[in-house]
Amino acid sequence: MISKKEFQRLHRSIKPYIHRTPVFSSHLLNELAGTSIFFKCENFQRAGAFKMRGATAAILNLSEQVRKKGVVTHSSGNFAQAVSLAAKNLGIPAYIVMPSSAPEVKKAAVKNYEGKITICQPTLKDREEAAEKIVKETGATFLHPSNQLDVIYGQGTAAIELLEEQPDLDLVITPVGGGGLLAGSALAVNYFGKSCECFGAEPFEVDDAYQSLKSGKIETNKSTNTIADGLKTQLGDKNFPLIQKYVSEIIRVEEDEIVSAMRLIWERMKIIVEPSSAVAFAALLREKKKFRGKKTGIIISGGNVDLSNLPF
Amino acid sequence: MISKKEFQRLHRSIKPYIHRTPVFSSHLLNELAGTSIFFKCENFQRAGAFKMRGATAAILNLSEQVRKKGVVTHSSGNFAQAVSLAAKNLGIPAYIVMPSSAPEVKKAAVKNYEGKITICQPTLKDREEAAEKIVKETGATFLHPSNQLDVIYGQGTAAIELLEEQPDLDLVITPVGGGGLLAGSALAVNYFGKSCECFGAEPFEVDDAYQSLKSGKIETNKSTNTIADGLKTQLGDKNFPLIQKYVSEIIRVEEDEIVSAMRLIWERMKIIVEPSSAVAFAALLREKKKFRGKKTGIIISGGNVDLSNLPF
Numbered sequence: 001m002i003s004k005k006e007f008q009r010l011h012r013s014i015k016p017y018i019h020r021t022p023v024f025s026s027h028l029l030n031e032l033a034g035t036s037i038f039f040k041c042e043n044f045q046r047a048g049a050f051k052m053r054g055a056t057a058a059i060l061n062l063s064e065q066v067r068k069k070g071v072v073t074h075s076s077g078n079f080a081q082a083v084s085l086a087a088k089n090l091g092i093p094a095y096i097v098m099p100s101s102a103p104e105v106k107k108a109a110v111k112n113y114e115g116k117i118t119i120c121q122p123t124l125k126d127r128e129e130a131a132e133k134i135v136k137e138t139g140a141t142f143l144h145p146s147n148q149l150d151v152i153y154g155q156g157t158a159a160i161e162l163l164e165e166q167p168d169l170d171l172v173i174t175p176v177g178g179g180g181l182l183a184g185s186a187l188a189v190n191y192f193g194k195s196c197e198c199f200g201a202e203p204f205e206v207d208d209a210y211q212s213l214k215s216g217k218i219e220t221n222k223s224t225n226t227i228a229d230g231l232k233t234q235l236g237d238k239n240f241p242l243i244q245k246y247v248s249e250i251i252r253v254e255e256d257e258i259v260s261a262m263r264l265i266w267e268r269m270k271i272i273v274e275p276s277s278a279v280a281f282a283a284l285l286r287e288k289k290k291f292r293g294k295k296t297g298i299i300i301s302g303g304n305v306d307l308s309n310l311p312f
Numbered sequence: 313m314i315s316k317k318e319f320q321r322l323h324r325s326i327k328p329y330i331h332r333t334p335v336f337s338s339h340l341l342n343e344l345a346g347t348s349i350f351f352k353c354e355n356f357q358r359a360g361a362f363k364m365r366g367a368t369a370a371i372l373n374l375s376e377q378v379r380k381k382g383v384v385t386h387s388s389g390n391f392a393q394a395v396s397l398a399a400k401n402l403g404i405p406a407y408i409v410m411p412s413s414a415p416e417v418k419k420a421a422v423k424n425y426e427g428k429i430t431i432c433q434p435t436l437k438d439r440e441e442a443a444e445k446i447v448k449e450t451g452a453t454f455l456h457p458s459n460q461l462d463v464i465y466g467q468g469t470a471a472i473e474l475l476e477e478q479p480d481l482d483l484v485i486t487p488v489g490g491g492g493l494l495a496g497s498a499l500a501v502n503y504f505g506k507s508c509e510c511f512g513a514e515p516f517e518v519d520d521a522y523q524s525l526k527s528g529k530i531e532t533n534k535s536t537n538t539i540a541d542g543l544k545t546q547l548g549d550k551n552f553p554l555i556q557k558y559v560s561e562i563i564r565v566e567e568d569e570i571v572s573a574m575r576l577i578w579e580r581m582k583i584i585v586e587p588s589s590a591v592a593f594a595a596l597l598r599e600k601k602k603f604r605g606k607k608t609g610i611i612i613s614g615g616n617v618d619l620s621n622l623p624f
Binding site: 044267270272273308312 | 584
């Protein structure tokens with residue numbers, strides 16, 4: 001595991017390539033929640049989500065020899081855009097395997113960042129095979145969106161910045177999907193917080209992280225019927241031990257709580273956040289008795305939303 | 313007319329009661345427009361719009377004797393909320409005349425800021441009579457949302473802040489409805505800009521300001537069929553002379569240009585802006601040949617949107 005000093009060094013190394021996103025607060029939302037909330041706005045991050053941090057950290061971690069051959073990932077979401085832009089910033093090729101079912105707008109975003117797209121059948125097996133083929137042919141390095149240590153540490157740098165600005169937070173809440181953001185944030189909270197706890201938040205509909213902490217092994221979701229489309233994936237063997245060690249609790253929320261938390265953030269803070277991001281705020285509202293009077297940090301993970309398909 | 317020094321003093325006086333809103337930029341929108349754009353985000357202003365500046369300036373301008381009797385306005389929009397909150401901040405009553413047709417959500421917002429609501433028939437005559445009655449009964453002072461000099465100067469302080477951060481802007485564009493924001497901004501640009509010009513932007517559907525500049529007298533809109541609901545009103549005798557003297561041009565835009573500019577801002581910048589605010593950016597896009605390579609400031613006037621009734 002990375003040391004505190006190495007974590008700081010990693011953070012410094014990615015700074016030229018990422019935005020230092022602002023921390024927002026709202027009187028009204030504070031009143032509503034009964035706590036002081038500091039929203040770390042990764043929706044304003046480059047490529048629209050925190051994933052830019054992990055992608056950049058992972059690429060910078062490659063030797064120059066290896067790096068110049070490029071990077072590969074399979075993703076239909078924010079990580080595809082992040083890897084494309086991070087690779088572009090560092091002058092190397094990015095090979096992105098996308099399922100044929102991926103929306104045109106996502107493909108266009110990847111192309112815009114000069115990612116080289118390979119379309120495959122929309123199954124995990126096809127995606128993995130297509131990515132492996134590219135690795136063999138090009139010598140490019142495969143990047144995993146959430147279960148790779150340098151990616152995890154990169155994602156954790158948002159919490160480092162939040163704690164730099166608000167050093168006496170009592171807790172930090174992040175959404176949990178694949179587990180990269182939560183694991184990285186939990187380690188950051190452990191290193192850089194003063195008696196600060198880290199909580200995960202996920203929909204009841206995809207409560208694999210909650211179930212995994214309970215059973216002590218990585219659980220999978222039987223169905224993934226949630227509006228929080230970034231949170232459908234499961235934990236991995238690299239991030240799960242960090243989550244077990246450093247996360248206090250996973251709070252689960254209902255779908256209508258996600259939509260109403262999202263609407264509150266949009267209406268009151270005038271910022272666009274993804275449903276997945278709203279899950280952390282929904283968790284705070286659900287458990288507000290528990291957190292009353294505390295100083296809470298929330299990682300707003302991203303702002304990539306399809307405006308043609310809103311839940312209100 | 314206010315002097316440069318007095319303008320600065322007025323700005324200092326309102327600072328404790330308003331947010332210094334951030335200035336945002338977007339690589340992608342810059343590329344699209346062919347200019348560097350600095351968005352002054354008054355959608356993050358208290359009560360969700362620049363109107364908070366003018367309302368606060370006007371109340372602070374009253375003698376203590378007069379002020380304590382309170383203030384009155386008639387509005388169904390952002391000014392009602394701004395006057396209520398500004399009055400609450402200064403510990404005086406705010407009497408708000410609202411038409412019976414005003415949406416519940418607007419009434420709730422005014423109540424939330426402790427404004428005392430009087431409901432009247434939805435005609436201008438009824439609104440004015442109801443306000444006059446309150447003035448007579450309570451001794452409160454009537455505040456006009458756009459045609460009152462201290463309100464106009466207050467609105468202009470957003471442009472002062474923008475020019476403090478970006479002193480070498482070539483132009484500033486604001487939407488124009490009642491004319492308060494445009495007149496105040498134009499005066500600020502004249503005092504605080506270096507060879508900076510001020511432009512107004514309005515929908516073709518309500519091009520009264522354009523027509524007024526052309527004819528040399530205040531014109532009214534025959535119909536007000538625009539999505540930019542904050543821009544339906546006409547200029548007044550206090551702001552029109554300032555607009556005539558200090559505004560270079562009014563740029564008109566089509567309704568579909570407003571919607572697409574609004575969508576671009578939402579999608580690319582991840583912030584919620586009103587249709588009225590998108591009008592200024594739509595004007596820049598429409599006239600992009602003219603402004604290519606320039607450094608442009610845009611006042612994002614507000615972010616109060618009905619999420620249940622979006623144009624996309």
